[in-house]
Each structure stands twice: as structure tokens, then as C-alpha cells.
Amino acid sequence: MAEGGSVFSEEFNEEDDEEFQDAFEVLPEPSAVNLHASIEDAMTAMNLFLNNGFDEAKTHFKKLADRSMYHALGYGTVMFLQASMTFDAAAIDSAYEVVKHSTSICNRHRRKSGFMDSLYKQKTYYDDLTKEQVHAELCYAECLLERALLTFIQDENLINFIKGSLRIKSCYNSYKECVQILSRRNWKIDDEKVHFESGVCLGVGSFNLMISLMPTRMMKLLEFVGFSGNMRKGLLLLEKGAQFNSMRGPLCSFALLAYHVIITYVMGTGEGDVKFASDLIEQLLVRYPKGAITLFYLARLNEVAGNINNAVVRFEESIDSQKLWLQLHHLCYWELMFCHCFKGDWLLAMKYAEKLLAESRWSKATYAYQKAVFLLMCDEQSENTKSHVMHLLQEVPKLKQRIAGKSVPIEKFAVRKSELYFEQSKRLTLPGYELIYIWNGFLILSKSPELLDPILLKAEATLQEMALHKGKFMHFADDYCLAILIKAVCLKHKGEKQQAEECFLSIIQNYKDVQVDKYLIPSALYELALLYISADRLDEAEEALNRARQDYKGYSLESRIHFRLHAAYMKLTSYRDERAKNHRESQSNVSEDLNLL
Secondary structure, three states: OOOOOOOOOOOOOOOOOOOOOOOOOOOOOOOOOOHHHHHHHHHHHHHHHHOOOHHHHHHHHHHOOOOOHHHHHHHHHHHHHHHHHHOOHHHHHHHHHHHHHHHHHHHHHOOOOOHHHHHOOOOOHHHHOOHHHHHHHHHHHHHHHHHHHHHHHHOOOHHHHHHHHHHHHHHHHHHHHHHHHHHHOOOOOOOOHHHHHHHHHHHHHHHHHHHHOOOHHHHHHHHHOOOOOOHHHHHHHHHHHHOOOOOOHHHHHHHHHHHHHHHHHHOOOOOOOHHHHHHHHHHHHHHOOOOHHHHHHHHHHHHHOOOHHHHHHHHHHHHHOOOOOHHHHHHHHHHHHHHHHHOOOHHHHHHHHHHHHHHOOOOHHHHHHHHHHHHHOOOOOOHHHHHHHHHHHHHHHHHOOEEOOEEOHHHHHHHHHHHHHHHOOOOOOOHHHHHHHHOOOHHHHOOOHHHHHHHHHHHHHHHHHHHHOHHHOOOHHHHHHHHHHHHHHHHHHOOOHHHHHHHHHHHHHOOOOOOOOOOHHHHHHHHHHHHHHHOOOHHHHHHHHHHHHHOOOOOOOHHHHHHHHHHHHHHHHHHHHHHHHHHHHHHHHHHHHHHHO
């Protein structure tokens, strides 16, 4: 096999990285446009970007975007990031045109395969490619992905959705071609290989990781149309890519951080490797000590580790580190909002929801609902506050939007809850704790048990009130099951597993009486399954997961819960594999002992 090996191999050879060079304070004017100079210049601009030099990097990328594929890719990427974080229609249209142009620049440098090439590629085909053609294939794949994602959010019509889907498929095929190039090309001495290989690791690793996280029914559909996903391969590829001193190396690190400290907590069971993430951030802080993105991940790491006060300080540092990209401020506001929710400081949480409502375009309906909920959670409410809550909840349905042609599930949830508030004589049950639950915040609270105590007391007080004034609650079963769920999750994380199990079973037994919040039943089954997994009751866990997945459909936040069910299935499979491994080792030891006799 040609030098380079397969990117799908289970183990990777170590690569010698050059010592990292800090980004220039002032970027040098690029001279001739050749591949090596283009990559080095683009890498310098990317380093400046990650050190908060956003406008300088964008300007430098733009200078050669008509001639250099790497500058075209860099310029398109900056525009893509700006547009995707603002959801501003003009920014999205502008970014789309830039990325479309970047795609054509990269395509211009690709090898144009003939008819015979498409049928059968000679053994020397990949060796015959020039360096420019090799890198053009990779840059083309990256531009296609950005263009596809922009297509999804640019317009909500069906045609754009189909276009975006086809472009993602073309992007995936280009990455598969890059895998072949890396595996079969005789690289010899190629200074640019490190940049190509790290790009393959980033693209193929991210695809594998993203697809592996999809719920079973969605994964089967993706596999049917030619996609495949393997979590272990995805993580290994990204870890390898992060080791390279290359333009895409830091992006591999950020992709890994997103998985370990965000995705596994929001969409999964909190299985992220916090120690590994901490090591990654330490390395990034050497390169980008004041970088807003790096500081954001440092803050998020503190948050998921349960160091809420430290997280607040770090998020504020990220905000103070730059004033150009307010979209990065909005990410920090979101996290600060929940940090103060965890601490029970509802007024401060409300202030951050208010800032998001005023400044961010992502989901006005969600922000308005959250602001109203946090005001409702305050112990004392003036008449002005009550009037403002009413106004906010009346506005929520008007603020609902569509992205990629579909309603946003969390907005549909906010609209339904706002309607319930008025149906139920201006009352909602534990709405702040419900928001913490649906965003999986109890996984974080579990790291700080002292923060669970006031939540547990509030849930129990609510249940006592409900018992005394049952007729006051229009949807008694819904409110009762919600309060029981909050209580049960607190008990589970405090180690009171028997009591927690009884609470979860109580919710499941009341499934016929729940009229509105039907998501509570599959959620209780999910929590029960996790409880059984931790107690090594794996068959019971599987039964609970199967019931949650198969018996309940059409409820609020269904996709979100199915992602968590899939993560729980993966956790169950991992436990079973570990148990089988231990059993085999035990049997082997017994056999050796018998042989000694």
C-alpha cells in the first residue's frame, strides 16, 4: 500500500509536528500564490482569527480569494460562521454568494475526470494528481458542506431543502475521494500532506461522529442513502487531526470539545471525557490565550464539571476578550443564563434572557418564553412584573419562526406552554426547573449536589400544595407528573435510587391521565433506564428504552428525547460489552487455574 495508510484504520501512526508559531500581530502581505505559500498564509490568518482578529483575518482571506483556494475557503468560512450565528437574512445571502464563489474557485483547481476515470481508476491515478488537485478536492468538499448548510437556512422551501441534501451527499462523496487519495497516493516528501491529512481527519471524523449520534430510525435512513457513522472512528480521526500543526488542527480540537462538553450533555447522557477536554483546552490556551472561542470552551468545561461560579467568571472573560463578534457574546449569555438558573438566581437569569431577546436573532420566541418563566420563578412579583409576564407570553406565538422549512421544536414547546399559562388562569408548574430538565441541566447539577437541595424542596412543596388543592389544577396529572419527575431526578442524582425509581414508575403508571405534556412518560422511561443501567439491571433497562422508543409518538420535543434514548442505548451496549469481556476474562482465568491442577 502507498505511504499514508487508511484513515479508517483502528490505529494511527504518530506524526512529527513542527513547533507552533504564534500568529503575527500584523499579517504580512502575501506574495506569489503557490500552494505552500497559500496554505502558510491562510494558516496565519486562521491563527489570527482564533486570537480574536476577526476583521483582519477576513480582510486578509478576501485579498486572494479570487486566486487561492485556501484563501477562498477561509473567506467563505468566516462569512459562513457570521451568517450561521446571526440568522440575519442579508448576512445569509451574502455568505451564500461568497461560499458559492469559493466553491467555484476550488472546483477550478480539481482534476476533471474523464469517462474512463469514472469507470476505472488506474493504479497510478492518485499519483498523477498534482498537489493543487489533491488539496482542491478537500477544499471543495469543505465549501460544499458550508454551501449546503447555508442552503438549509437561506429559505424554507422544499426545493432548497432538496438542494442542500444533495450538496451534503456530494460533499460526503468528495470526502470519500479524499480518503482514497490519502490511502493510495505515494506521498514521498510532501510538506503539504499534514494539511491534507488533518482536513480528512476533520471532515471524515466529523461525519462519522455526527451520524453515529443520530437516533436509530434516522441512522437507518442515512445508511440507506449511502452515509455511515462510527463514533469510535470519528473520535479517533478527530484526535489524530488535533495533533497536527496545521490550519485544520485547531478545528479538530474545537470539534472534540464541542462533543465532550456540549453535545454529550445536551443530546446525550453526559458521557464526555472532561479530563481529555481539559488537556485539549490547556494546549489551545498556549496558542490562543485570549481567544474568545477558547475561553468559551474553558468556561463550559468548568460548567459541566459543576464549578458554576468559576464558569461564570470564565464566560465573562470570554465576553470581555473581544467586542467585534457579538454572536460569541450570545453563546456566553445563554450559558450564563443557565448558570444562574442552576444557582436559583432567577432575576440574573432573566437579565441574560432579556439581553438575548434584544440582541440575538436565533429564536425570539424561546428567549421571550424564558424571560417570562424566570420572572414567574421569582418569589416576589409586583403587578408590573405580572403584566410584563402576560405581555411576553402573549408575544411568544407571534415570534415563532421556521428554519429550513420546519418549526423549531423548542419554539413549539414555548408556544404551547404560553397558551397553557392563559388556559390555566395564569399559572405554570415549576416552569424554570422544567426548562433546566429539557436542556439536560440536571446532568450538570449532579456535579454540585448542594444545588439540588432547594430544587427538591420546591418540588416537594409543590406536590404538597397539589394534594391540598387538587381542584385548582386544570391539568392535574400533567402538573403532578412534572413535579414528580423533577423530584425523582433530584433523588437519583443524590443517590436515593429506590425513591427515585418509585417516582419514575408513578409517572409511567399515570400515562393515561396525562393530556398535554406527554413527553413526561418517555422521559420517565429514559430516566428509569439510566437508573437500571447504573444498578446493572440491563435487561430491565433495555425494556424501558424499547417502551419509550416504540410506544409513544407525536409528543413535544420527541426528536430531542430520541437522541437521548439513542445515547442511552449506546451506554447500555457499552455496559453489556464490558460485562461480556469481564466474563470471558473470568472464564479464561478459571481454565488456566484448572490447567495448573
